[in-house]
Amino acid sequence: MPEAGSACRRGSILGVPPPDPLPEPLPEPLPEPLPEPxxxxxxxxxxxxxxxxxxxxxxxxxxPEYRRVREGTGMLEACARPDLVVEITLQPVRRHxxxxxxxxxxxxxxxxxxxxxxxxxxxxxxxxxxxxxxRAAVDRLRVLEDDDVPFIGDAVAELVERLGPTPxxxxxxxxxxxxxxxxEGGPSKDHARTKALMYGDEATWxxxxxxxxxxTAAFLRVQVAAGAGAVQLFDSWVGTLSAADYAxxxxxxxxxxxDAVGSVPRIHFGVGTGxxxxxxxxxxxxxxxxxxxxxxxxxxxxxxxxAVQGNLDPALLLAPWEVIAERTRQVLAAGRAASGHVFNxxxxxxxxxxxxxxxxxxxxxxxxxxx
Amino acid sequence: MPEAGSACRRGSILGVPPPDPLPEPLPEPLPEPLPEPxxxxxxxxxxxxxxxxxxxxxxxxxxPEYRRVREGTGMLEACARPDLVVEITLQPVRRHxxxxxxxxxxxxxxxxxxxxxxxxxxxxxxxxxxxxxxRAAVDRLRVLEDDDVPFIGDAVAELVERLGPTPxxxxxxxxxxxxxxxxEGGPSKDHARTKALMYGDEATWxxxxxxxxxxTAAFLRVQVAAGAGAVQLFDSWVGTLSAADYAxxxxxxxxxxxDAVGSVPRIHFGVGTGxxxxxxxxxxxxxxxxxxxxxxxxxxxxxxxxAVQGNLDPALLLAPWEVIAERTRQVLAAGRAASGHVFNxxxxxxxxxxxxxxxxxxxxxxxxxxx
Numbered sequence: 001m002p003e004a005g006s007a008c009r010r011g012s013i014l015g016v017p018p019p020d021p022l023p024e025p026l027p028e029p030l031p032e033p034l035p036e037p038x039x040x041x042x043x044x045x046x047x048x049x050x051x052x053x054x055x056x057x058x059x060x061x062x063x064p065e066y067r068r069v070r071e072g073t074g075m076l077e078a079c080a081r082p083d084l085v086v087e088i089t090l091q092p093v094r095r096h097x098x099x100x101x102x103x104x105x106x107x108x109x110x111x112x113x114x115x116x117x118x119x120x121x122x123x124x125x126x127x128x129x130x131x132x133x134x135r136a137a138v139d140r141l142r143v144l145e146d147d148d149v150p151f152i153g154d155a156v157a158e159l160v161e162r163l164g165p166t167p168x169x170x171x172x173x174x175x176x177x178x179x180x181x182x183x184e185g186g187p188s189k190d191h192a193r194t195k196a197l198m199y200g201d202e203a204t205w206x207x208x209x210x211x212x213x214x215x216t217a218a219f220l221r222v223q224v225a226a227g228a229g230a231v232q233l234f235d236s237w238v239g240t241l242s243a244a245d246y247a248x249x250x251x252x253x254x255x256x257x258x259d260a261v262g263s264v265p266r267i268h269f270g271v272g273t274g275x276x277x278x279x280x281x282x283x284x285x286x287x288x289x290x291x292x293x294x295x296x297x298x299x300x301x302x303x304x305x306x307a308v309q310g311n312l313d314p315a316l317l318l319a320p321w322e323v324i325a326e327r328t329r330q331v332l333a334a335g336r337a338a339s340g341h342v343f344n345x346x347x348x349x350x351x352x353x354x355x356x357x358x359x360x361x362x363x364x365x366x367x368x369x370x371x
Numbered sequence: 372m373p374e375a376g377s378a379c380r381r382g383s384i385l386g387v388p389p390p391d392p393l394p395e396p397l398p399e400p401l402p403e404p405l406p407e408p409x410x411x412x413x414x415x416x417x418x419x420x421x422x423x424x425x426x427x428x429x430x431x432x433x434x435p436e437y438r439r440v441r442e443g444t445g446m447l448e449a450c451a452r453p454d455l456v457v458e459i460t461l462q463p464v465r466r467h468x469x470x471x472x473x474x475x476x477x478x479x480x481x482x483x484x485x486x487x488x489x490x491x492x493x494x495x496x497x498x499x500x501x502x503x504x505x506r507a508a509v510d511r512l513r514v515l516e517d518d519d520v521p522f523i524g525d526a527v528a529e530l531v532e533r534l535g536p537t538p539x540x541x542x543x544x545x546x547x548x549x550x551x552x553x554x555e556g557g558p559s560k561d562h563a564r565t566k567a568l569m570y571g572d573e574a575t576w577x578x579x580x581x582x583x584x585x586x587t588a589a590f591l592r593v594q595v596a597a598g599a600g601a602v603q604l605f606d607s608w609v610g611t612l613s614a615a616d617y618a619x620x621x622x623x624x625x626x627x628x629x630d631a632v633g634s635v636p637r638i639h640f641g642v643g644t645g646x647x648x649x650x651x652x653x654x655x656x657x658x659x660x661x662x663x664x665x666x667x668x669x670x671x672x673x674x675x676x677x678a679v680q681g682n683l684d685p686a687l688l689l690a691p692w693e694v695i696a697e698r699t700r701q702v703l704a705a706g707r708a709a710s711g712h713v714f715n716x717x718x719x720x721x722x723x724x725x726x727x728x729x730x731x732x733x734x735x736x737x738x739x740x741x742x
Contacts, residue, residue, distance in 0.1 A: 190685070190718075192685075192686040194686075195686035196690055199694050199698075242662060244665070272643055274645055275664055291613060292611075294613070313613075315562065315570075316566065318566070318567035319570035323571060327570075347561075
C-alpha cells in the first residue's frame with residue numbers, strides 16, 4: 001500500500017501520529033533528489049546543465065531600483081537594515097535571473113560592529129576616525145560576537161527562505177584589505193602605511209591580522225549558520241604584494257578564515273593577483289580571477305581540483321554588444337580548462353553599466369550547451 | 372725615445388707645437404678610454420664595477436630643496452622653465468650621488484605642447500578640458516614639432532654639460548597612459564572610458580594611439596638630439612590590460628616609439644606588468660619591473676639579452692633600516708640573474724620618504740662588490 005505509506009510519512013513530518021501500526025511498506029524507488037543548483041555544482045567542480053553566472057556588485061548602483069531604494073539612506077545604515085538588505089540582495093536575482101545572490105553588505109560592516117569608529121563617505125570610501133597603527137590600537141580591537149550583527153542573521157535567514165533554490169553567497173573582506181583601511185584610515189593608492197607596519201613591526205602586524213581573521217571568520221560563520229550556501233572572501237587590495245610577502249604576511253590569516261567556514265564552498269577573490277593565485281587557492285574551493293589573465297592560464301597556475309570564477313573585464317560591458325558576446329565566448333571557452341567555472345566579471349559591475357546588458361549576458365551564458 | 376714621444380703627445384694635447392719634426396713614434400698601446408658610466412654599461416648588459424642606481428621620481432617632493440624651489444610655481448610652468456628643470460634634475464644627483472639623472476618633466480608636457488587644453492591639479496593629477504573620445508577629436512591632435520618644446524632641448528643641453536660623466540635619462544609617457552588621460556579627462560581607477568573606446572571603436576583607438584606614438588617619439592628625439600644618454604618610456608597604467616589586449620591594442624604603438632630612439636638605451640617601465648614583461652621587452656634594452664615579482668623571475672619572463680631595472684617596493688623605505696638593507700640585498704642578488712641590472716625602486720619615490728634613507732641606499736648599492 002504505497003499510498004498509505006506515503007500518507008504515513010507525510011503525516012509524521014507534519015507531526016500527526018499514524019492512527020494504527022502499519023505493515024512495512026514495499027520497497028520503492030526513492031524520489032529524485034532536487035538537482036543541485038548550477039552555482040553550487042560548479043563550485044564543487046561539476047559541469048551543470050548550463051554555466052552558472054552572477055556578478056560582483058550585481059546588487060548596486062547599476063540598478064535604478066537600487067538607487068531608488070537607497071535614496072536618503074547611508075551605506076552603513078542600509079547594511080544594518082534587514083528589510084533593505086533583503087530587498088537589495090533580491091533585486092538582481094529578480095531582474096537578471098542570476099544563479100546566485102550575494103548578500104548586500106560592505107567589507108567594513110564587521111569592523112563597525114566591533115566598535116571601530118568609521119563611516120563610508122560618498123565618493124571617497126571608508127574613513128576610519130582613529131587609524132590603527134600600533135600595538136595598543138590593535139589590542140583595543142575586540143572579537144565579533146554573534147549578537148553584534150543580529151541584522152545579518154535576520155537578513156540571511158529571510159533571504160534564504162525567499163530565494164528558494166537560488167543559493168545566497170555570504171560575504172566578507174579579507175584581513176589584508178581590512179587592515180589596509182584600518183592602518184591608512186581610508187582608501188589608499190600605495191598602501192604605504194600598511195606596508196610600513198607590515199615590514200617594520202611584524203609582531204604587531206600579525207596581531208592585527210590575527211584579530212581581523214577572527215572577526216572575519218565570525219562574521220562569515222553568522223552568515224553560514226543562517227543559511228548562506230557559499231561564501232566569498234574579497235581581498236581587494238592584496239594584488240599590491242609579491243607572492244613571497246603574501247605567503248609570509250597574509251596567507252596564514254586568510255587561510256584561517258577560509259578554514260573556519262569549510263562547510264560551504266569558499267570563493268577567494270582579489271584584483272591583480274596573477275602571481276598569487278596558487279597561494280590564494282589553498283583553503284578555497286573556487287578562485288576568483290580578474291580579467292588580466294585568461295582562465296585557462298589561471299587554472300594552470302591554480303592547479304587541478306579547484307574551480308575558477310570570472311573573468312570578463314567590467315569595462316567591456318561599455319563596448320558594443322558584439323564585442324561583449326565575442327569576449328564572453330572566449331571566457332567560457334577558457335573556463336572549460338578548469339575544474340568547474342562560475343561565470344562572473346573580473347571585478348565589480350561599474351555603476352555606469354546598462355543593466356539590460358547584464359540581463360542579456362546572463363541569457364547568453366545560460367544558452368551555452370554543456371560539453 | 373719613448374720619453375720624447377710622450378712629451379710630444381702631451382705637448383700636442385696642450386696645443387703647443389713641437390719645435391722640430393720628429394721621427395714616427397714607436398707603436399704603443401692606445402690610451403685607456405674613459406670607463407663607460409656604470410648606468411650605461413648595465414643598460415647594455417655589462418657588469419660595471421658597482422651596480423648603478425637611480426630612483427624614479429628622485430627629483431621630486433621627497434627633497435626639501437625641491438619643495439623650496441617649486442614654491443609658488445605650478446607643475447607645468449616648472450616643466451617649461453629650463454632654469455628650474457636643470458636645478459630640479461640636478462638636485463638628487465648632488466644629494467644622493469645617483470648614477471643617472473632623469474629629466475624633470477611630466478608625461479603630459481608633450482600633449483600641452485601640441486595644444487591640448489590641460490592642467491595638472493594639485494592632489495588630483497592631469498585634468499583635460501575636452502576629453503578625446505571620437506575620431507574628430509583624435510584628428511584635431513597634431514604632431515609635435517621640435518620648436519613646440521624649445522625649453523626641453525635647452526634644459527637637456529645644459530644638463531648634459533653640467534652633469535659631465537653622469538648620464539641623463541630622457542623621459543616620456545607611453546601612448547596607452549597618455550590615451551587614458553586624454554579619454555578619461557583625468558586620472559581614473561578603472562580606465563573604463565578608455566577601454567570602451569579601445570574595445571568599441573578599434574579604428575579610432577589605433578588612430579589615437581598612432582598619433583600619440585608620433586608625439587611621444589618626437590618628444591624623446593628632441594631629448595636624445597640634445598644629448599640624453601638613455602630614455603625611459605613610462606606606461607604607468609598599462610598593467611590594467613591582459614597580455615592579449617596589450618599585444619593587440621598597445622604594443623605596436625609603444626614599439627614604434629622605442630624604435631624611433633634606438634640610438635640610446637631604452638628603458639620600458641610599467642606598474643603591475645608581470646604578465647606583460649615579455650611583450651614590453653620587445654624594442655627595449657632595459658625592462659623596468661615593479662616590486663610584485665622578483666627580478667630573477669622577471670629576467671626569466673623577459674628572456675636573455677635584456678637588462679632589468681628595479682625593484683625595491685617604495686613603501687619599504689618607510690620601514691626600519693635593517694629591513695631596507697635586507698631587501699636591498701635580495702633585490703641585488705635576484706638582479707644577478709639578468710643580463711644587466713640597474714638598481715631602482717619598483718615605482719616612484721613616495722613623497723613622505725626620508726631623503727637620507729635614499730642617500731644611504733645609494734651608498735649600500737655602490738658598496739656591492741662585482742661578482
